[in-house]
Amino acid sequence: MTRTATEIRSDAVLDFAHAFVSAAHNRRLHGRDHRHTTSGLRAVSLALRQAAATGVEMPLQLQFDDDAIYHDAQPLLSPSLQARALLAAIAQREVATLAFSPELDEDELNRLFDLLLQDQNVRALSRQHRERSLRAFAVRNVRVTSRSAADPGDRHVPVGAAAQPADLRVYQQLADTLHQGNAAALRDATIAVDRAASVIEQTLLQLEQAPSGLLSLAAQDNVDRFTVGHSVRVALLALQVARAAGAGRERLVEVGTAALLHDIGKSKVPQEILFKRGRLDEAEWVWMAQHPRLGADILLEQPELHPSAVGAAFCHHLRADGGGYPCASVPLEPSGISRLVRVCDVFEALTSVRPYKRALTPLEAYAVMRRHERDFDQRWFKLFVRTLGVFPQGSRVRLDDGSMAVVLQAGDNPGAPVVRLLTGPGGADLPADAPDIVAIGRPLDGVVRTVQSVYTRDRSVAVPEDGWDATDYLTQTVHGACLRQDDE
Amino acid sequence: MERNREHQGEHFTAAIAHHHLTLQTELKRSTSLPSAMFDANDPMLEARLCEATEGIFRRLLEHDTAPAPAAGGEVRLENVAPAELAALLCAAHQGAFADDRAPDLQEHADAEFAALIAEICARSHGAPQQRAADLLRGARPTGAAATPADIDALTHELAARLGRVAPAGADDKAAGADDDAATAGLLAICRQLAATVLRCTDGPAQERRP
Numbered sequence: 001m002t003r004t005a006t007e008i009r010s011d012a013v014l015d016f017a018h019a020f021v022s023a024a025h026n027r028r029l030h031g032r033d034h035r036h037t038t039s040g041l042r043a044v045s046l047a048l049r050q051a052a053a054t055g056v057e058m059p060l061q062l063q064f065d066d067d068a069i070y071h072d073a074q075p076l077l078s079p080s081l082q083a084r085a086l087l088a089a090i091a092q093r094e095v096a097t098l099a100f101s102p103e104l105d106e107d108e109l110n111r112l113f114d115l116l117l118q119d120q121n122v123r124a125l126s127r128q129h130r131e132r133s134l135r136a137f138a139v140r141n142v143r144v145t146s147r148s149a150a151d152p153g154d155r156h157v158p159v160g161a162a163a164q165p166a167d168l169r170v171y172q173q174l175a176d177t178l179h180q181g182n183a184a185a186l187r188d189a190t191i192a193v194d195r196a197a198s199v200i201e202q203t204l205l206q207l208e209q210a211p212s213g214l215l216s217l218a219a220q221d222n223v224d225r226f227t228v229g230h231s232v233r234v235a236l237l238a239l240q241v242a243r244a245a246g247a248g249r250e251r252l253v254e255v256g257t258a259a260l261l262h263d264i265g266k267s268k269v270p271q272e273i274l275f276k277r278g279r280l281d282e283a284e285w286v287w288m289a290q291h292p293r294l295g296a297d298i299l300l301e302q303p304e305l306h307p308s309a310v311g312a313a314f315c316h317h318l319r320a321d322g323g324g325y326p327c328a329s330v331p332l333e334p335s336g337i338s339r340l341v342r343v344c345d346v347f348e349a350l351t352s353v354r355p356y357k358r359a360l361t362p363l364e365a366y367a368v369m370r371r372h373e374r375d376f377d378q379r380w381f382k383l384f385v386r387t388l389g390v391f392p393q394g395s396r397v398r399l400d401d402g403s404m405a406v407v408l409q410a411g412d413n414p415g416a417p418v419v420r421l422l423t424g425p426g427g428a429d430l431p432a433d434a435p436d437i438v439a440i441g442r443p444l445d446g447v448v449r450t451v452q453s454v455y456t457r458d459r460s461v462a463v464p465e466d467g468w469d470a471t472d473y474l475t476q477t478v479h480g481a482c483l484r485q486d487d488e
Numbered sequence: 489m490e491r492n493r494e495h496q497g498e499h500f501t502a503a504i505a506h507h508h509l510t511l512q513t514e515l516k517r518s519t520s521l522p523s524a525m526f527d528a529n530d531p532m533l534e535a536r537l538c539e540a541t542e543g544i545f546r547r548l549l550e551h552d553t554a555p556a557p558a559a560g561g562e563v564r565l566e567n568v569a570p571a572e573l574a575a576l577l578c579a580a581h582q583g584a585f586a587d588d589r590a591p592d593l594q595e596h597a598d599a600e601f602a603a604l605i606a607e608i609c610a611r612s613h614g615a616p617q618q619r620a621a622d623l624l625r626g627a628r629p630t631g632a633a634a635t636p637a638d639i640d641a642l643t644h645e646l647a648a649r650l651g652r653v654a655p656a657g658a659d660d661k662a663a664g665a666d667d668d669a670a671t672a673g674l675l676a677i678c679r680q681l682a683a684t685v686l687r688c689t690d691g692p693a694q695e696r697r698p
Contacts, residue, residue, distance in 0.1 A: 115500065124500035133500045136507035188615075245590040255593060297616035300608055307601040314604055329610055330678045332603045333671065336595040350566070357566070364568040367576045379591040386585050390577070464574035 003458070005055065012051040013071045016060060016100075017079035019047040021069075024086040027113045029183035036271060041106035052102040059099035059143060064090045067168050081217055082179070082228060084172035089117050093125040094147045101141040111137040167213035170206045173199045174232045178260060182228070182267040185298045191264075193257070193304040200235070200256035204249065207239060212408045215240075215393035227266050227274065230348055235260040237344040237388070241380070244387040245340075257305070258312040259341050265295025265313060292317050293326045312341040321374040339377040343369075343384050346376070351456075359456040362392050363463065391417045396455040402426035403449075405438065416441035417451075599675055606678045624679055646677050 003011075023040030030036045052058050063070040064087060068080040080087070093116065115124045115133055124133040127146045134144065177199045181191045206214055218233045238259035242252055266274055269291050273284045280288055295313030299305055315338035318324040334342070350365035360368065366385055369376060389410035391397060397405050397419060404427060405419035421436045423429065430436060440449055453460045498506075579585075609620035 114498075121500045129500065129504070132504045132507075136500065136504040242593060245593060247593055251593060293612070296604060296608060297612050300605070300616050300619050307604075308597060310604055311597070311600045314607075315600070328603065328607050330603045330606050331671065331674055332607070333596040333599055335597040335600040336591055336593040337597070338600065339591075339595075340593065360566055360568065363573055363576065364566070367568045367572045368566055370576060370579070371572070377591070379587060382585045382587045383590055385580070386587075390580065461568075461573075462570065464570050464577060 009051075009054050009056045012047070012054040012056050013060065014076060014078060016044070016047040016051045016056075017062060017069055017071070017076045019043040020062070021079045021083045021086055023109065024089075024113060024117065025082070025179055027110070028085055028089075028117050029179060030186075032110060032114075037110070038106070039271060041109050044109055045104060045106050048100055048104055049102050059101045059141075061097050061099040063097045064095060066091050067165050067172075077217070080168065081171050082175040084169075084176040085179070086116075087172075092122055094127075095125055095144055096147040097143075097145045099143040099145075101143075104141040108139055108141060112139045112142050115139070166206060167210065167217055170199070170202050171214060171217045171232065174203060174235065174260065175228050178228045178231055181261060181264060185264050185267040191261070191298070191302050191305075193302050196257050196260060197253050200239075200253050200260065201249075203236070203256060204239065204252055207236075207243075211240075212393050216406065218394060227263050230352060231260055231263050233348045233352070234262060234341065234344045237348060237384075238340055241340055241344065241384050241387045244383060254306045254308055255337055255340065258309040258337050259344060261295070261299060261305075261309050262312045262316050262341050262345065263291065263295065264298055265291035265293065268294045268298075289317075289325045308335060308337045311335050311338045314338075316342045316345050318342070319375040320377045324375075336380075340380050340384075343376050343380045347384065358458065361454040361456055361461045362388065362395060363390055363454060364461060366390075389417060391451060391454065393417075396422075397451045398453045398455065398460065399438075399440075400450045400452045401447075403430075408437070599671065602675045602679060606675075606681075646674070646681060 019040070023037070023044045026034065026036040026040040048060060051060055061071065062076075063073070066087065069076045069083060069087070095116075115121050115137055121133070123129060125144055125146070130144055130146065134140070134142070177192070177196050181196065184191045203214065214236060218236050235256050239252060239256045242255040247255060269287050273280065273287050276284065292314050296310050299310045299313050302309075311334065314326070314328075315332070315334040317326070318332070318334055318338075320339070346369060347362075347365050350360045350368055351362055353359045369381060373381070391407045391410075393407050393409055395407040395417075397407060397417075399405055399419075402425050404422045406422060407417040408420050409418045416439070418437065418439045421430055421434075421438060424431060424434065435444070438444055438449055440451055442448065450465075451463050453462045455461075605620040605623045608616055609624055612620065
């Protein structure tokens, strides 16, 4: 799939925003001179220059409201998802926009973070002090504007809601909790287990009220610089499947917390190994393979945490056939929660972008997992597929008439989801009066729509037609029950 | 830039005052204009001179900012043939993912944790190992101090039980209540063994870490 210049520029802006959010996290959690901070600052500088090289208009301006980051009045949803703390700091300082010139270097950005993130400088970027503060901290390549209705030339641009604010905030809180947990683990400090459980409870409420919102956000958050997005997505997947397994609220909190923290051992793995492109050498692999054991060590020390989290951290790379890692010196039978987390972990890894690989569609991921069926507990894998369906919520799909759509919910059968149309036929604008919610496999104005292909961030995969009839699936088993279309 | 490194953690108002003082000093040092000019409180003059001076410093200190080459390494994509996707969809169609009974989240939960604290006690170090040891001690009734003979006996018992558990295949094991009992017994022995080792030695063997 050839990308247009606009798409390339759009990706460059996204990369920059991701780098900026990541650097702010590192700076906030690790301090001014930590190596994670230094590498984060370097990534911002590089991303900014790459954006300039791809033709993004400079200075590159990001706009902020309480819940999201924007560029050209378009929400940058993916970086916003992990920006809870940064957005709060920016809102506290009433900053509307930051415009970055490509000459910005790491030292200067670090000084900007002095102003943006340090509590004592909360008033430094107010309209009254802003210019003098920027000059005093030698920040010359970032222009700041303030939120104010009084000055039309300096007004925060009203950009509208990026998503349902409640969804966005819950997702951001999950990510922020994990960021803080990782930082605490790195410092050998106590993890705020209560906070993690509380955020999981809020997530459960949100999943019950409006599941599609959170899951759509999860589909957006596919560029992962911390493994935080990965863990949040694994937690959301595990919660859905555990609910389908009939778990009560207390057990769901246990599952969600275990899934959220399953990769916490990676906080001890050097970032250059964690995010290395290409194959790990032997020494790097030794480090990487330690993360389940390190995670179990970290979590065992948290007295408030349920033991299942220790199990999920240790066992999520153990295969059902006894292979995998780490190699335990005592016979070890993973618990149901650990087995579920493993299935969710592998599915998420296959369907997201990594430094060394592209994303598979869910359909392809199922095929790969089916190919390696001895690696997984098949009972949990089957329940996983039944719960998520062939086209999970948040999937981007093209219909047979060329319309683009996003999956809202699984529908009556896993292969026939309910979708929201994003464009009209052939990619044309959606007519204002046309219905935008379509149930695949059901007639609408005498036409039955089918899914033709599924999209990842950078590629599409055709859905085979041979041997597959979504409507016919209604006669087959869904959650173990036999449901006929003509019975309804 | 050295001056600004001193601003770590500095309050912004102090930084502003420091900045102004430094600039005035620099300007007075580098110009022949009389001090009175700078004391005339002409904010525009001061601002222009500040900008010009900062610009000069910046150009002097600027380093090469050419983008570094992107990190190397291939970007892989797992290949899934259309035929494999079609087979998956057919399998789904034929009910391959159907199952009457949802698996149990709590299955093996206690056994898993018991094995893990034994594992962490034996192979980790520092605080986690201590915590695991405490949990193990809590799980085992206190008794007379163990001797090397106790370790021998427990090890033989462990080996004997392993011999009963290990030959069973995954499929066989799922069915057998006897095997469940054997596994539970094995885990109990592991707990005792680890606790005994703790009491008889200076500390468990430590796993080498990178």
